[in-house]
Amino acid sequence: MAAYSYKKNKQLSKHFNNREFASIVNGQLYTDRILVNKKLVTMLEKFFDYGIGTVIVLSGYRNTAADRAVGGDGYGAHTKGLAADIVAYKNGKPLSSKVVAALASLIGFSGIGITGPTGCHVDVRDGKNYKNAHWWGDETTGNNYIKSFLNYAGLTRATLYGTLGYYKKKLYSATAIRQTPIYYLPNKGTAIKSRLKKGKKQKVYAEKNGFLKISAGWVLKSDLKK
Ligand SMILES: [Zn+2]
Numbered sequence: 157m158a159a160y161s162y163k164k165n166k167q168l169s170k171h172f173n174n175r176e177f178a179s180i181v182n183g184q185l186y187t188d189r190i191l192v193n194k195k196l197v198t199m200l201e202k203f204f205d206y207g208i209g210t211v212i213v214l215s216g217y218r219n220t221a222a223d224r225a226v227g228g229d230g231y232g233a234h235t236k237g238l239a240a241d242i243v244a245y246k247n248g249k250p251l252s253s254k255v256v257a258a259l260a261s262l263i264g265f266s267g268i269g270i271t272g273p274t275g276c277h278v279d280v281r282d283g284k285n286y287k288n289a290h291w292w293g294d295e296t297t298g299n300n301y302i303k304s305f306l307n308y309a310g311l312t313r314a315t316l317y318g319t320l321g322y323y324k325k326k327l328y329s330a331t332a333i334r335q336t337p338i339y340y341l342p343n344k345g346t347a348i349k350s351r352l353k354k355g356k357k358q359k360v361y362a363e364k365n366g367f368l369k370i371s372a373g374w375v376l377k378s379d380l381k382k
Contacts, residue, residue, distance in 0.1 A: 157191060157192075157193050157194070157236075157237055157285075158191070158192055158193075158194055158237075159189060159190065159191055160174040160177075160189075160190040160191075160192065161174075161188050161189065161190070162174075162175060162178050162185060162188045162189075162190060163188060168192065168197045169197045169198070169200075169201050170201060170204075171200075171201060171204060171211065172197050172200060172201070172211075172213070174190050174192065175190070176213040176216060177190050177191075177192045177213060177216025177217045177237070177240070178190050178216065178217065179217050179218050179219045179222045180215075180222070181215070181218065181222045181225045181226055182225070184222075184225075186218070186219050186221050186222035186225070187219045187222075189217075189219070190216070190217050190237075191217045191236065191237030192216065192217060192237045193236075193237045193238050193280055193285070195280045196237070196238060196239070196240060196278075196279070196280045199263055199264065199265060199278070199280060200213075200240060200242070200278070202263045203244055203259065203260075203263065206259055206263075206317075206320050206322045207246065207320045207321050207322045208244050208245070208246060208251075208259075208320070209245050209246055209247060209248065210244070210245040211242050211243075211244050211245075212242060212243045212244075212245070213240045213241070213242055214241045214242065214243060214275065215234065215240070215241040216234070216237075216239070216240045216241075217234060217235075217237050218232075218234040218235055219235065220235060222234075223235050233267055233279040233281055233286055234279075236285060236286065238267070238279045238280050238281055238285060238286060239267065239277060239278065239279035239280075240277075240278055240279070241271060241275060241276070241277050242256070242275075242276055242277075242278060243256075243274045243275055243276070244256045244259075244276070246320060246321070250274040251274065252273065252274060252309075253270045253271065253272060253273060253274050253275055253276045254270065254305070254308060254309035254310075254311075255309060255311070255316065255319055255320075256274075256276040257269075257270055257276050257292075257305040257308070257309065258305040258306045258308070258309045258311050258316050259316065259320070260276065260278050260305070261292070261304070261305040261306065262306075262313070262316070265278040265279065265280065266279070266280060266281050266282060266289060266290050266291075267279030267280070267281045267286075267290070267291045267292075268291070268292045268293075268302075268305060269291065269292075269293045269294065269295050270293070270294040270295060270296055271295050271296070272296060277295075292305065294308070312363065313327055314327050314328075314360065314362055314363035314368075315362075315363045315364065317361065317362035317363075317369075318342070318362035318363045318364030318365075318367075318369065319364070321362075322361075322362065323361040323362055323369050324361070325361065326359045326360070326361060327360050327361060327362070328359075328360050328382055329357055329358065329359055329360065329382075330357070330358055330360050330368060330380035330381060330382050331355060331356065331357045331358070331380060331381055332352045332353065332354050332355060332356045332358070332375070332379060332380050333354065333379060333380065333381050334354050334379055335351055335352065335353055335354050336351065336352050336375050336376055336379035336380070337349075337350075337351055337352075337375070337376075338350045338351060338352055338370070338372045338373040338374065338375055339367070339373055339374045339375070340373055340374070341373075341374060342364040342365045342366075342367035342369070342374040343365065343367075343374075344376075349372065349373045350372060350373075352370070352372070352375055352379075358370040358371070358375070358380065359371060360380075363377060366378070368380060
């Protein structure tokens with residue numbers, strides 16, 4: 157845990173600054189003190205590894221009074237510097253909170269809560285720093301027992317990576333069951349780059365619109381077998 161002062165601007169990591177976590181509610185700074193768990197910042201930085209363009213911290217640290225001002229009990233994860241309410245952007249557009257929560261679950265946040273269409277709460281509770289070690293929920297429905305945010309979002313790792321345009325990590329291998337066109341984009345209407353021969357084994361990096369991302373481009377999912 158690290159404590160900072162609002163008066164003193166400090167860059168905490170590549171993308172985050174201490175003031176982004178300040179105890180501000182409705183424009184009011186409740187205290188100069190800013191508590192930020194270092195692991196929280198490290199984990200937030202990981203969103204950028206997956207092609208996220210921007211992560212806005214709507215609320216980070218909140219002292220007891222600030223936490224109560226937003227309807228909290230004054231003891232939540234925000235009061236311990238463990239949490240951030242965020243909106244994540246890709247190509248300038250906010251991602252749906254379900255997509256953000258699914259990615260947060262892959263990154264390894266122990267506390268994740270959907271708070272609105274684009275708003276997502278993430279925290280790094282571990283049972284020692286907080287009353288419970290795990291909470292995955294949806295505040296918009298009151299569901300506090302989400303087992304898999306990928307399932308909850310109707311995504312697989314492959315379709316999530318496709319949504320994010322993240323093509324670095326091999327997900328599985330698949331073999332062409334017939335000769336198939338390799339498209340520039342996951343869209344039959346786009347130009348064909350080359351062709352993949354029947355029987356060729358390929359690494360698959362993502363899925364989108366019924367297409368698989370292979371190193372050379374996009375091929376129809378139905379033309380390959382895992
Ligand atoms: Zn929160």
